[in-house]
Amino acid sequence: MGGTKKRTALEIIRRYDGPPVRIMEVCGTHTHEIFRLGIRQILPPQVELISGPGCPVCVTPIEYIDEAVWLALEKKVTLCTFGDLLRVPGTEMSLAGARSLGADIEIVYSPIDAYTYAAAHPEKETVFLAVGFETTTPAACLAVKQARAAGLKNFSVLTANKTMPMAYASLKGSADVFLYPGHVEAVMGTEHCEALVAEGVSGVVAGFTAKELLTAFAVILAKYPLGKPFFVNCYPRVVTSEGSISGKELMASVMEPCDAEWRGLGVIPLSGLTLRPAYAAYDTRKKYAVPRLKGKVNPLCRCGEVLQGKCKPSQCGVFGKGCTPDHPVGACMVSQEGACSAYYQYGGMES
Structure with a gap:
């Protein structure tokens, strides 16, 4: 019998010989799981992972x-x-x-x-x-x-x-491909992600197991060299196009959109x-007539740049020194979904 042997996700990743690609892990849980599962060690050198704003804290x-x-x-x-x-x-x-x-x-x-x-x-x-x-x-x-x-x-x-959704749009151009958070899209559905393709934004929705993450990376590395924006739902067992209709209706009945500081x-x-x-x-x-307060950020902290994918945690001058999980300078070192805590916990010291 003839035919071409179907490649596994791991084979697609390891044999990638396409152009450099920057992938934003929008979700902090993805950042931690990718570290924990050792996936960074098997990604080819052309693949750069950067953090995004997917940690609510x-x-x-x-x-x-x-x-x-x-x-x-x-x-x-x-x-x-x-x-x-x-x-x-x-x-x-x-x-x-x-x-x-x-x-x-x-x-x-x-x-x-x-x-x-x-x-x-x-x-x-x-x-x-x-x-x-x-x-x-x-x-x-x-x-x-x-x-x-x-x-x-x-x-x-x-x-x-x-x-x-509005955060995705505001980050357009900061990465080549978004790794969309599966739990958010389970509620919101994928329609807004699909719509961003028309604006040149590529992305995949990923789950959180090793198999689901490897599948997502394989899809990215198979499609990115083709040079066309794309969207793929790699978490179909949980995420649908319409999302949770009851969840969205509940939110819409109690809350309404407003401008927000990130x-x-x-x-x-x-x-x-x-x-x-x-x-x-x-x-x-x-x-309680809460007064408008103007917060002052510690100038040594680069959390804001980390959340935009402009720098890696290890490029912050206080990372692992003045800023540790026991004595955090910024929010990204505190949260269990924070990029800085992931880099610190798993030894991600690359610059």
Whole structure:
């Protein structure tokens, strides 16, 4: 029998002899898994991996931390937050620093946990720090809906929710190919990724197992040398074109788009989400008249450039020296999805 032998993903990657290609790992979990699985060691030298803004804690601006600290120390509210946010430096201090001064801060694992805490402690004014992308935003919306339905008066959310499509567009040209985050696209669907092809943006949606990541890289290296923009969903068992219709409807019913500040990227129009007027009673900024704060970034920190793919963590002067997971200077060293923490943990010292 004749025919051509079908090459495996690993063979396609190892035998790549095409032009240099810069691939942006938009998702911080991808960055960590690619390191952990040893995939960087098998990629050909023409392939350069750069980090992107796919870590919600990392892209949250320093002013947000300052707002949370102000609420905890000045208004004496109880803050409910994901653990990753606790040690992110603010202008004067982190939330951990505020807690050392007596702030009441509870670690939760979901927005519903924060709602449940508020319901169980009616004597405490409780604020949930709503940091996240499309993956966690539906749960935050559900918590707000439940609070309103229950008539809960001591619960509100400090929003820093962001959506990825506008960020993709703002990063157009910073990489040759985007490795899109599978969990975000599971909610949002792939229509916005497909639309970017007409603007010359190439990308693939990838899962998180070794097989799924190798398949995604093989697809990129097979298609990129052809010289035409492309999009491929390499995570079809989870991601569909339409995404989660119920999740998107829930978000749209509780929140509406707004301009948002991204660490390193500045203000991206309509890339954030804020509570709709019908839920204004649960908007922390309105409830407590939170003042507009101007955060001050540590000049030694290059997190903003890392999040744009302009430099690698190891090119930052304080990486691994003044900035370590035990003593982070920037958010990218704190979060479990941060590029700097991945480079530090897995020894990614290449420049």
